Amino acid sequence: MTSASTATAPAAVCCAPVLQAPLREADAEELAAAFKVLADPVRLRLLSLIAARDGETCACELVDVLDRTQPTISHHLAVLHDAGLLSREKRGRWVWYRTVPERLAALRDSLAPR
Numbered sequence: 001m002t003s004a005s006t007a008t009a010p011a012a013v014c015c016a017p018v019l020q021a022p023l024r025e026a027d028a029e030e031l032a033a034a035f036k037v038l039a040d041p042v043r044l045r046l047l048s049l050i051a052a053r054d055g056e057t058c059a060c061e062l063v064d065v066l067d068r069t070q071p072t073i074s075h076h077l078a079v080l081h082d083a084g085l086l087s088r089e090k091r092g093r094w095v096w097y098r099t100v101p102e103r104l105a106a107l108r109d110s111l112a113p114r
Contacts, residue, residue, distance in 0.1 A: 018110055031110055037083040038107075042066065043076045047085060047099065056089075056098040 023031070038044055045066060050057045059077060063070050077097060080086045084103045089096050 020112075031107070034083055034085070034103075034107055037079055037085065040076070040079075042068065042072070043080055046073070046076055047080060050086065050097050051099045051104075056096045059095045059097060 018031070038047070046062060049062060049065060059073065062073050062077075066073060077086065077088070077095075081088055081097070084100055086097045087100055088098075
């Protein structure tokens with residue numbers, strides 16, 4: 001079985017923490033876009049489910065858990081992937097997802113107190 005990887009490169013920290021210095025406009029736009037992705041309850045649950053499972057999760061395992069259709073789950077997973085929050089790897093007919101710790105840390109750190 002061949003494996004086609006479509007993992008994204010980890011995103012670098014975009015900016016200084018919000019509470020330590022005024023954000024530049026470009027940094028504010030980048031952070032807002034990432035947090036907008038997480039503002040959807042289905043996407044937030046998907047990210048939480050994948051992060052809670054050590055290692056990786058097959059997309060096929062997420063449909064029943066969230067009681068949503070496969071196209072809906074695939075759409076939300078693609079949005080999370082495009083935002084750099086998930087990496088993915090296709091194995092045969094299934095796609096496996098894992099979180100991108102560096103990207104999640106960058107978002108967390110952007111809200112760090114002084």
